[in-house]
Amino acid sequence: MTRIVIHEVGPRDGLQMEKQVVPLETKEGWIRRVMDAGVDIVQVGSFVHPEKVPQMADTDELFRRLTTGKTSTTLLSGLVLNEKGLERGLACGVEMFCLGASASETHSRKNTGMGTEEATERIVGAAKQAVAAGRKVQVSVQSAFGCGFEGPVPEERVLGMVRAYLEAGLRSISLADTAGHADPAQVERLFGAVLKLDPGVECTCHFHNTYGLGMANIFAARRAGVTSFETSFAGLGGCPFTRVAAGNVATEDLVHVLQRQGFRTEVDLERLIAVARDVAAHFGRDMQGYVHRTGPIATKEPS
């Protein structure tokens, strides 16, 4: 049985949406605790222009701190959208590069100033450089299930990008539901089509909860053969360049149900819940996750 991989993206996809910039030391503390809990991959931040996303201005420094004397087996990933970001990431010790382009022309232009085709070509080029530098690489298709600007995104556009990745030898591929439009039937169909192109693809999924379907989509993806899941502490998240977006599926909610089913029981759920509670307390508002509020299901509760 293939191991289920948990990729915590809260420090990037969660914090980039927040008006309030979180101090470096606070971020570092949250990330270290998620690593200690035994999560497989943590996305530390993105390498984008600090004027565009000031919340991510300290990503390089965070990587330097976290990789210095590192003994944890948790991989530290960074999101890169262009060559400049790649250069920064290579310099500061990114262990796994996440590179992506959007299947929506409008979303792609708003996010990068380039259309889908050009953005994909540049991502493929940057990904090849990261591979050549000996780093792990995951490439993604953003807005793979629909776009807040354009509406439905044709599956053939997504599969075209996947083919471009596969032709370049890039076989760790994430499909991201940036706007939250995916439904379970679509998820199963699209990941099925990807795995038909190449049954050896390591498929990752990333779902936003805009319309309440994140967890249902995760289980649909699992059924289709997806083994890696991008989730966010407390359910924090969104993309600043989409029109309507809501949180990610909460990491502790996913780990909780997986453990109910006998998977990944060695991950320290209590520690993840504690981090999610601290994240919620930091922002001082209700978060979308459930389990950090309720606690895990007790085997037997006192009456």
Place this chain on the structure above:
Amino acid sequence: MTRIVIHEVGPRDGLQMEKQVVPLETKEGWIRRVMDAGVDIVQVGSFVHPEKVPQMADTDELFRRLTTGKTSTTLLSGLVLNEKGLERGLACGVEMFCLGASASETHSRKNTGMGTEEATERIVGAAKQAVAAGRKVQVSVQSAFGCGFEGPVPEERVLGMVRAYLEAGLRSISLADTAGHADPAQVERLFGAVLKLDPGVECTCHFHNTYGLGMANIFAARRAGVTSFETSFAGLGGCPFTRVAAGNVATEDLVHVLQRQGFRTEVDLERLIAVARDVAAHFGRDMQGYVHRTGPIATKEPS
């Protein structure tokens, strides 16, 4: 293809949890609008002792008002837990009786003062009377997937109750996840086992979102062959006699995704969203549903 049935239980399972008693006229207005939206069944209220659940004290009067001169094809259901409730329901025009007992001994005793076996026998007796009176009847197993007091509930206990219902000729059966403990694999397994006992059972499901799994469980139930879904406007809900409980899956969230998939497109989603917004406004707090906040996915949004 079997038609998917939507059963709105907000006026009962939602409102019974609220400290604030909703005025009869307000309830009546919400119910009429849900009927006008084309929902198949609306659970108007329960017949329990008004001192125990004062929020439901006006159920009889509501039924009288709603059935007088009724032309809508929406069925009006009422929840009954004992013979006295049955008597009241028969007198005031309940069209569909929902009768149930809990598979959890502790939950059953707290809810009815009887253990599971005795409660099931009495429910079967009352259900037979309702059938004899020419009414539609649905019987349920509460706490079918776990109990906030007892923890796991053995599947054999649930199947034992289902067998008792089937032997009495009662073939419309709902499994309710009162505490929200169900996970998708368990849901598929348990409904599969029920349908193996009798492939002709009309299965209904009812999931609480305590741990964020309601919608995922609905899709698991659909896969197992369940065709009827109990949901609540705005996601309101819970049971006053369980220890930890959270809202139901929101009716408008379910209709929204079903319509994305081409099902039940004749139901008036905008009207359901308007009701959910009014329910949220009435209580003046954030509700768990999503679509009443975001609106439906637009085919193409303006950029």
